[in-house]
Amino acid sequence: MSLAAHSVSGFATWTAQVQATVEAALADSLPSAASVPVRLHEAMRYAVLGGGKRVRPLLVFAAGALFNAPVTALAQAAAAVEMIHAYSLVHDDLPCMDDDALRRGKPTVHVQYDQATALLVGDALQSQAFAALTDAASGIAAARQLEMVRLLAYAASSCGMCGGQAIDLDSVGASLDLAALEHMHRLKTGALLHASVMLGAWCGKALQEADMKALAAYADAVGLAFQVVDDVLDATADSVTLGKTAGKDAADNKPTYVSILGLQPSLELAERLRLDAHAAVASFGAAADPLRRLADMIVQRKN
Amino acid sequence: MSLAAHSVSGFATWTAQVQATVEAALADSLPSAASVPVRLHEAMRYAVLGGGKRVRPLLVFAAGALFNAPVTALAQAAAAVEMIHAYSLVHDDLPCMDDDALRRGKPTVHVQYDQATALLVGDALQSQAFAALTDAASGIAAARQLEMVRLLAYAASSCGMCGGQAIDLDSVGASLDLAALEHMHRLKTGALLHASVMLGAWCGKALQEADMKALAAYADAVGLAFQVVDDVLDATADSVTLGKTAGKDAADNKPTYVSILGLQPSLELAERLRLDAHAAVASFGAAADPLRRLADMIVQRKN
Numbered sequence: 001m002s003l004a005a006h007s008v009s010g011f012a013t014w015t016a017q018v019q020a021t022v023e024a025a026l027a028d029s030l031p032s033a034a035s036v037p038v039r040l041h042e043a044m045r046y047a048v049l050g051g052g053k054r055v056r057p058l059l060v061f062a063a064g065a066l067f068n069a070p071v072t073a074l075a076q077a078a079a080a081v082e083m084i085h086a087y088s089l090v091h092d093d094l095p096c097m098d099d100d101a102l103r104r105g106k107p108t109v110h111v112q113y114d115q116a117t118a119l120l121v122g123d124a125l126q127s128q129a130f131a132a133l134t135d136a137a138s139g140i141a142a143a144r145q146l147e148m149v150r151l152l153a154y155a156a157s158s159c160g161m162c163g164g165q166a167i168d169l170d171s172v173g174a175s176l177d178l179a180a181l182e183h184m185h186r187l188k189t190g191a192l193l194h195a196s197v198m199l200g201a202w203c204g205k206a207l208q209e210a211d212m213k214a215l216a217a218y219a220d221a222v223g224l225a226f227q228v229v230d231d232v233l234d235a236t237a238d239s240v241t242l243g244k245t246a247g248k249d250a251a252d253n254k255p256t257y258v259s260i261l262g263l264q265p266s267l268e269l270a271e272r273l274r275l276d277a278h279a280a281v282a283s284f285g286a287a288a289d290p291l292r293r294l295a296d297m298i299v300q301r302k303n
Numbered sequence: 304m305s306l307a308a309h310s311v312s313g314f315a316t317w318t319a320q321v322q323a324t325v326e327a328a329l330a331d332s333l334p335s336a337a338s339v340p341v342r343l344h345e346a347m348r349y350a351v352l353g354g355g356k357r358v359r360p361l362l363v364f365a366a367g368a369l370f371n372a373p374v375t376a377l378a379q380a381a382a383a384v385e386m387i388h389a390y391s392l393v394h395d396d397l398p399c400m401d402d403d404a405l406r407r408g409k410p411t412v413h414v415q416y417d418q419a420t421a422l423l424v425g426d427a428l429q430s431q432a433f434a435a436l437t438d439a440a441s442g443i444a445a446a447r448q449l450e451m452v453r454l455l456a457y458a459a460s461s462c463g464m465c466g467g468q469a470i471d472l473d474s475v476g477a478s479l480d481l482a483a484l485e486h487m488h489r490l491k492t493g494a495l496l497h498a499s500v501m502l503g504a505w506c507g508k509a510l511q512e513a514d515m516k517a518l519a520a521y522a523d524a525v526g527l528a529f530q531v532v533d534d535v536l537d538a539t540a541d542s543v544t545l546g547k548t549a550g551k552d553a554a555d556n557k558p559t560y561v562s563i564l565g566l567q568p569s570l571e572l573a574e575r576l577r578l579d580a581h582a583a584v585a586s587f588g589a590a591a592d593p594l595r596r597l598a599d600m601i602v603q604r605k606n
Contacts, residue, residue, distance in 0.1 A: 096418035115399035124461035131456035143445035153434035158427035166343035
């Protein structure tokens, strides 16, 4: 999967290949829907398979491309990150959180099944993600795999994704300044996007300090850009295009980039972050083309 | 912590020492209540610290005593298992699950805080548990630590604890036979108790096939005994003694050992399982005294 991601059609092909590879890895990592408890396993597969842009897996593979990481290892790491992401969506959609009925164009898990099942789906997906990272078939040395578990665990923790969710909860109806909004998103979305980039790179080799710094700068820029664009789309797109309920932030009285900065400055910020992401990986040359095209895709997406 | 657990006072001292050691490890593993997000971190510490019998940590230390496992490693493994257990209680108490207001003699997390916080507390505790198992300070080789992550991840998964919870949900109002009830508990409670024993042993050394089998037999017997006694206590004790709401199973129309077998046969089953547990570890000699005394404690407890 080290194809010509620098040409437009090359990138589209690369993206489709990564998505198919990750879909297969996810289908393989998740317990069969025929195994007991059947309803829980069905619901886990419903929550994870057959949908989503797979931004995090794409980041894993794009970062892995810098260091010729083997596909098997990347697919496992990507599946693990995507399971963490999927669990967070299932829990985030619950009535006691965002209370959302639509996700990836389908009824959310608690609507399709029930709240208790949705709770267990999220819980079990998190366990499954860590289990996936311990698979010996990845071909990665145990010490490196353990590092990857640690990285993902902290990214998902109360000092990462869960912490961002908690700050988000506390911020409903509050007037956050830009710095506070950015801090929330660095945890809520940024931590897992950052982990995706690092996991992909670690599938290839032990990183030098300079590589780590460059990738961290890339991940930071892309992570924020992702959220700025999310806020723009929530304010401007319709639910059918988004595959989830549009206009939620304003309805929920949540602070967003659009509510704090305005629409046009938010678009300009996203563009600036896109260029920051490109600049961060300049030293990697053509091998970083997938990372560059992903930054473009994240900023220029329509849903 | 390899003291004379075979004498009555020796066991009480050993138990108190392990509990204090694990409490310190948990306090240390959990993010400070002064760090952002403060409310989430407070709630995580509320859910975990200062309560509980610490049965799983005691099993970790008792199994570790067989192979002279170092205290630092045992404390970390015990903290990890206890965080998984604590997260499962927080989620289990939520209104969409068991809807319980009392746990360990205190208001449950969603009552003391709110449902969204309780959801995130559970989610973040699960991540923190896996993070704890990756700590290099344990002194355990990375390959073994990775095995321990895998063991705990599968024990907590939809093929373990979460799976048991799902079967439990499906069984409300249903008439389970004894085999189905046992299967549910082998997943719901048994998987994590089993993991506790194995993690403790692995802190000491790579296990031989025969040791694995003996410990698995012990864990199976103790795991089932634990649940049988839980059912007996739910039917016979009061809420103050239990520290949680008594009589819930009958009120919820849940199948239990008492409802299927009757009270006296349940007590006899628990006693038989206690003897099975003793028999399973006979070959380990005096080193298995903590495991024996724990089996006694689990069967003879009053809450």
